[in-house]
Amino acid sequence: MDINNSSALVTGAASGLGAATAAMLAARGVRVIGVDLPAGISKAPAVEGVTYVPADVTDAEQVRAAVAAAGEAGPLRMAVNCAGIAPSARILGRNGSHDLGMFETVVRVNLIGTFTVMTLAAEAMAQTDPVDEDVQRGLIVNTASVAAFEGQVGQAAYAASKGGVHSLTITAARDLASFGIRVNTIAPGILETPMLATVGEDYRAGLAAGVPFPARLGRPEEYAQLVGSLLDSDYLNGATVRLDGALRMAPR
Numbered sequence: 082m083d084i085n086n087s088s089a090l091v092t093g094a095a096s097g098l099g100a101a102t103a104a105m106l107a108a109r110g111v112r113v114i115g116v117d118l119p120a121g122i123s124k125a126p127a128v129e130g131v132t133y134v135p136a137d138v139t140d141a142e143q144v145r146a147a148v149a150a151a152g153e154a155g156p157l158r159m160a161v162n163c164a165g166i167a168p169s170a171r172i173l174g175r176n177g178s179h180d181l182g183m184f185e186t187v188v189r190v191n192l193i194g195t196f197t198v199m200t201l202a203a204e205a206m207a208q209t210d211p212v213d214e215d216v217q218r219g220l221i222v223n224t225a226s227v228a229a230f231e232g233q234v235g236q237a238a239y240a241a242s243k244g245g246v247h248s249l250t251i252t253a254a255r256d257l258a259s260f261g262i263r264v265n266t267i268a269p270g271i272l273e274t275p276m277l278a279t280v281g282e283d284y285r286a287g288l289a290a291g292v293p294f295p296a297r298l299g300r301p302e303e304y305a306q307l308v309g310s311l312l313d314s315d316y317l318n319g320a321t322v323r324l325d326g327a328l329r330m331a332p333r
Contacts, residue, residue: 095121099163138194254319270325
């Protein structure tokens, strides 16, 4: 699908996967609305073609305003959900049971936030003119994780939220098919994101060694490249694609 001179909405766009995706789309002639929290945007790199809009993906009105901003920049053809959090806690640990508020927060950001962006972006896409003979109007790419399939110790909340994103994919694709909107999901393995920036080099090397091939951490640019491939592959719909170097996570 050609979305040159159209607009795209990218959440979590101030860093990591979102920043790489926003830059890739801007380089392809797309007018990108990059959504992130104000603290993240204050540190975000200036990228030609990317306009940052502060918004919390758990706040429907803020998301609606960001979608409207994208629509003003051009016909909204694409939404990429990269915003997410990954706190760790066991269901039952030394200090007692899992914090219920933490579990709810992770699900609210990772799953409900993804759904909020998806449904409001789809509403705007459905009002645009088709771009081709297949009556395509747009593409939504969500971000799950290999934890959706092999959640490790301490990942109960994260795995549940990302498993929800994966399970949502085929239903969303079927729901939105009549509007000419495709929905796909990427499930990254261990990628070099700000979440890994706080761990030591030895630990990072150990993570990389566990990846069958290539035996290294994935790069945000490789995530963005896959987003571009999903955009170019018109028949790819309702799929969750693993981006993990054939990694299958151990229990811990």
